[in-house]
Amino acid sequence: MADEASVLKALESVAGPDGKSIVAAGLVSGVNVSGAKAFVSLTGDPARAKELEVLRVAVEGAVKTVPGIESAIVTLTAERAPAPAAPPPGQAPQRKTIAAIEKIKYIVAVSSGKGGVGKSTTSANLALGLAAQGWRVGLLDADIYGPSAPRLFGLKGQPEVVGNKMIPLEAYGLKIMSIGFLVEEDVPMVWRGPMVAQALGQMLGEVAWGELDALVVDMPPGTGDAQLTMAQQVPLAGAVVVSTPQDLALIDARRGVAMFQKVSTPILGIIENMSYFLCPHCGGRTDIFSHGGARQDAEALGVPFLGEVPLDLAIRQTSDAGTPVVASAPDGPHAAIYKELAAKVKNLLETQSRRAPPKIVVG
Numbered sequence: 001m002a003d004e005a006s007v008l009k010a011l012e013s014v015a016g017p018d019g020k021s022i023v024a025a026g027l028v029s030g031v032n033v034s035g036a037k038a039f040v041s042l043t044g045d046p047a048r049a050k051e052l053e054v055l056r057v058a059v060e061g062a063v064k065t066v067p068g069i070e071s072a073i074v075t076l077t078a079e080r081a082p083a084p085a086a087p088p089p090g091q092a093p094q095r096k097t098i099a100a101i102e103k104i105k106y107i108v109a110v111s112s113g114k115g116g117v118g119k120s121t122t123s124a125n126l127a128l129g130l131a132a133q134g135w136r137v138g139l140l141d142a143d144i145y146g147p148s149a150p151r152l153f154g155l156k157g158q159p160e161v162v163g164n165k166m167i168p169l170e171a172y173g174l175k176i177m178s179i180g181f182l183v184e185e186d187v188p189m190v191w192r193g194p195m196v197a198q199a200l201g202q203m204l205g206e207v208a209w210g211e212l213d214a215l216v217v218d219m220p221p222g223t224g225d226a227q228l229t230m231a232q233q234v235p236l237a238g239a240v241v242v243s244t245p246q247d248l249a250l251i252d253a254r255r256g257v258a259m260f261q262k263v264s265t266p267i268l269g270i271i272e273n274m275s276y277f278l279c280p281h282c283g284g285r286t287d288i289f290s291h292g293g294a295r296q297d298a299e300a301l302g303v304p305f306l307g308e309v310p311l312d313l314a315i316r317q318t319s320d321a322g323t324p325v326v327a328s329a330p331d332g333p334h335a336a337i338y339k340e341l342a343a344k345v346k347n348l349l350e351t352q353s354r355r356a357p358p359k360i361v362v363g
């Protein structure tokens with residue numbers, strides 16, 4: 001079976017613009033083999049974009065000669081200049097967009113300041129809630145540290161590649177793409193900045209999303225470099241920040257809000273997850289953590305508070321069984337909560353002016 005080493009070996013025979021092997025010249029920034037598919041990223045000087053494009057085709061040909069490889073996706077990533085300093089007050093930062101995603105009306109990030117607050121569960125149910133409003137919806141699981149779409153939607157297998165595009169998997173009417181479909185589950189992933197950009201670029205620009213009203217992006221938790229890179233590179237229409245009521249999570253949520261503000265992405269609002277406990281036996285409500293913190297935080301930060309989702313056994317069980325609650329019990333009380341949140345998000349997206357269409361910026 002083909003592996004990264006055999007692909008890299010084949011790449012050694014490809015000469016770069018200066019005649020040296022592209023491997024020796026350091027142009028290969030990532031190689032990933034998944035079954036019979038190879039993903040190769042080339043990183044080079046944007047001033048040589050034309051030469052690199054010719055090279056991309058040559059690399060594709062070379063990779064396909066490796067026994068066991070049936071298709072190759074080769075992408076070009078511009079060498080990133082150091083992150084620009086904060087823009088002058090009142091001026092939006094320059095946005096580097098790595099892919100043209102013109103058929104997607106709104107791209108919405110779902111983010112959290114820290115892990116484990118239910119960001120993925122919220123993303124999945126929010127996406128289903130938007131679909132329930134009649135929208136065509138995609139879900140991009142960009143959580144490179146712990147992709148959860150395979151578990152949440154009970155999806156296994158790899159996306160088919162047709163031409164040079166990956167076909168998203170489908171579940172409950174959503175088009176779904178996850179980094180978890182591309183890499184083995186138990187392979188530890190170490191992500192450097194350019195690889196994050198590369199992976200995201202592939203999942204956005206090299207997936208046949210088709211026409212979508214909304215693409216919900218389940219972001220990696222936290223507010224570090226990877227998250228900032230993503231927020232900068234995706235032409236986001238807005239961001240939803242998920243938080244739990246504990247103080248620490250709220251401090252992190254504030255950081256999450258600040259991160260999007262830094263890259264001039266409108267915050268659509270904060271959702272408080274695991275806000276209160278609903279007893280499955282008596283239906284009684286208990287505020288396990290001090291309640292209302294996210295609402296107060298949202299008010300203090302001047303961003304909308306979208307609503308509360310209870311800590312509820314049915315939500316956990318359905319999420320972990322691959323049947324998110326909005327899909328498995330669409331008329332139940334939990335689905336009603338998510339649908340209401342989705343209606344608010346839809347309304348905010350529609351009322352807020354649409355961002356300029358993304359441009360491919362090289363350099």
Ligand SMILES: Nc1ncnc2c1ncn2[C@@H]1O[C@H](COP(=O)(O)OP(=O)(O)OP(=O)(O)O)[C@@H](O)[C@H]1O
Nearest residue numbers: 115116117118119120121221310311312315316319
């Ligand atoms: N409202 C809720 N009620 C009950 N369980 C929940 C709720 N929201 C999420 N969970 C459960 O909490 C766990 C963590 O949720 P999830 O994976 O969505 O979090 P996350 O923030 O995406 O985590 P990570 O940072 O690890 O990606 C899961 O087992 C999920 O089923």
